Amino acid sequence: MEKSLIKIILAPLQGFTDVTFRNVFADHFSDVDEAVAPFIPTMGKKKLKLSRLKDIAPENNKKIFTIPQILGNNAEDFIFLADCLRDMGHKKINWNLGCPFARVANKNRGSGLLLHPEKIDAFLDSVLSKISNTLSVKIRLGRLSKNEIYELLPVFDKYPLDEIILHPRTGIQMYEGAPDHYAFGEAHLLSRHSFVYNGDITDLSSFHDIRKKFPGVHRFMIGRGLISNPFLAEIIKGTAPNENKMNRLKNFHNDLFSGYQKIYSGPAHLIGRMKGFWSYLGPSFKKQEKSLKRIMKAESINRYKDVAADFFAAESEFLY
């Protein structure tokens, strides 16, 4: 497969890949082709949360083409939000059928809906004839069992979808255990839709493994792997220059910090957000446990800035 055919999509990670992250990321790294934004929940009674809409406003997302994602199971509320997104300029939207958390799934949202193919059928039947955006779905193999996928695929086959993004775990697996490549392979061959592979692409060798197993798949969604190693898309596409990595990471970090500083008024939110980022990026450095601990313990903005600067000033080695 030619490298130019490969598309890398930044996964939605609530609390991580928001508009600030996406824009700062695009300023420092290349080769991510698109993003799906973290979910916007339907709110019922025609209510909208403006901060959620700001995250996906096209004027704020000029650097990476971004598709909004909706979490919900009520057709009327979904249509209301889809229409609002269309009015903002979004021709494509995504439906979240993968969220694994019990508080979401127990209300038949996210991966909870995968137990009810008949509800998904009725939902798609009433929604797709009424919205003018095109729809993709982000799914898992099932909620409780990977065999649920076999009941779901014929339902999806009945409807026009942009694509199916499949993370080949079940909902109750959360992020434990290995993604089931065999089940992904079967599902994408049984369906008439195009599939996007998503799950545990963390380096070139995991990417090559997946690419070899599924030669018909050209679109790959990556989440945690791109936060742990922001060069990953460049590495996959063969454009990553080897030099200057620490400097690039430092500049990225500093811009991310400044970006969040403009948004968060209190230190707790700002530092909390940065610590989340470090929880993925930090382990990608060799011999940095002590400096990383200092970052994770920082409570004031000045202390955080000092220890983060020390981290980048130290002779540290980025593992990728």
Ligand SMILES: Cc1cc2nc3c(=O)[nH]c(=O)nc-3n(C[C@H](O)[C@H](O)[C@H](O)COP(=O)(O)O)c2cc1C
């Ligand atoms: C902290 C966190 C937040 C997530 N938020 C979302 C979300 O808003 N919408 C969604 O569809 N998936 C969400 N996911 C799932 C990811 O999009 C992705 O499917 C999963 O992390 C597997 O891909 P990866 O191994 O490349 O990270 C989230 C995952 C994590 C770890």
